[in-house]
Amino acid sequence: MKFTLFVLFVSLLVSCKKEKGDELHNYLQGKWELSLKRASSFDQYLPASNGNLLEFSASSFFRYSPNRQTQTGTYTLTPDSLFNRQGTKVTFIANDTVYSRFLITSDTAIVFFEYGTNGDLSIYKRWK
Secondary structure, eight states, rough: OOHHHHHHHHHHHHHHHHHHHHHHHHHHHHEEEEEEEEEEEEEEEOOOOOOOEEOSSSSSSEEESSEEEEHHHHEEEEEETTTTTEEEEEEETTOOOOOOOEEEEEESSSEEEETSSSEEEEEEEEEO
């Protein structure tokens, strides 16, 4: 009886995590425009309609810079934490290149933190 309850409980936890991941996949789908890039504590603000876009589909991504496609590939989402904050590790796979960013979402933007840096980040806002 206890084993059955344990299996039921673990199954419930796994299904809840998958649902949360599905919500994030759905939220990311569409085009996002780069609005701020921070590197080495230097902030570069970009104007609206600057052509630096990141587009997500269910499992693929497309990067445009400015207005021409510069990279395409697939991505995966994994729960993670950085700076004691819960978020998601996004792993981008494009040709022979694999890289990861820490993702935090808000109602109007997504923020990518670069691992192993002093707070380098990119902020994207939903594009039209």
